Amino acid sequence: MSLTRRGVVLFATAALVLAGCSSQGGDGAADKAASEKVTVEWWNIGTTEPLKSLLAEQAKAYEAAHPNVTIKNVPIENEAFKAKIATATQSGKAPDVYATWGGGVLQQQIDAGLVKDLSADTASWIGNFTTASLQAYQFDGKTYAIPNDIGMVGFWYNKALFAKAGITEPPATWSQYLDDVKKLKAAGITPIALAGKEKWPGHYYWAYLAMRIAGLDALKQAGADHDFTKPEFVSAGEHLKQLVDLQPFQKGFLGAGYSTPDGQAATVSNGKAAMELMGQWAPSVENDTGKGLGENLGFFPFPAVEGGKGSAADAFGGGGGYAVGANAPAEALDFLKFLHDPAQHRKVVESGALLPVLKGEEDAVKDANLAVVAKTLASATGFQLYLDQAYPPAVGQEVNDSVAALIAGSKSPEEVAQAITETAKSE
Structure with a gap:
């Protein structure tokens, strides 16, 4: 099933935080890196509102904070996405950042060497996610994708x-x-x-x-x-x-x-x-x-x-996350971190387009029925x-x-x- 379902201050805060992160290191090499033009190709399944507009806004917000980075936003309908990603991976390629449902298909992509192991790079912020939301993207103790949405039956x-x-x-x-x-x-x-x-x-x-x-x-x-x-x-x-x-x-x-x-x-x-x-x-x-x-x-x-x-x-259920292609630039992971900044992700949850994957986001769910699901998931001891x-x-x-x-x-x-x-x- 498709999962289609705050303003200036938050944007400015996120932009300042990200700009600060990007300018670490005082040598000329960092300045040179900041001036190099980089394109990050992002395949997602946000083809319906309000998700489509929200994702586009997030891409623009990241670009505004990182003038050297272009986010190539590629929304693709669910079934068409499955066909397109299968064709791409069978040819030995993967987009820089792309939607994944985890499980067996992601495992096959990992075995083919197409997916970046994110364990070390996300160690400082992976603890922000709920236990249930991570499990479909972790194999042998390693993390290969970041959850963006979750639901349960x-x-x-x-x-x-x-x-x-x-x-x-x-x-x-x-x-x-x-x-x-x-x-x-x-x-x-x-x-x-x-x-x-x-x-x-x-x-x-x-x-x-x-x-x-x-x-x-x-x-x-x-x-x-x-x-x-x-x-x-x-x-x-x-x-x-x-x-x-x-x-x-x-x-x-x-x-x-x-x-x-x-x-x-x-x-x-x-x-x-x-x-x-x-x-x-x-x-x-x-x-x-x-x-x-x-x-x-x-x-x-x-x-x-x-x-x-x-x-x-x-x-028991499913959701959606994002994996990073093995050959993606460093900015791809930085963009992924931006998407999951609490202020950014909360805006999408508040819209009703996604359910919480970050700890403490449950109060952002406005729909009474979905709020029950969110609370149940937040206290889940495991996830299948x-x-x-x-x-x-x-x-x-x-x-x-x-x-x-x-x-x-x-x-x-x-x-x-x-x-x-x-x-x-x-x-």
């Missing part, structure tokens, strides 16, 4: 329908969740909307259950060992089958889209299902495709699984990137396909684990 629910079913508070455990599904059905309410046709929404359930049962470290190890057949991963499928066996989804869910007029988001938005498991963009899509729930819309994190090794405070991004593309697709088959009743939990393992081993 959780349950968006209709408070009125929950109350009608006699549910007084969101479930904290998987058993309570299943009980609530039963209460909703007993009250004549469809518990869950699901876009079965698109597959990726279904993988959220299996992924979260694997996190809660096996734990984050086990998911990471399975990716490295290419082995998802361990009992905990089979158990994730068994727990999901417990839910599927309750027949909790709307009629025709296997053929339903996500953002279509009769799809998952609209079904919740129009009060025809009590909840959906979806990312932070859910309220926006619900409002676009249906009537909207207004004050009846609530959010709760995925519940804990009794006896599981994973923490209920671990979050979407499995269809965390692993190599073929493995991620197999997760989506196999989990969809389990939900449709054509694969067992064991067969899901085996299919993912076979694909991982063949990569």
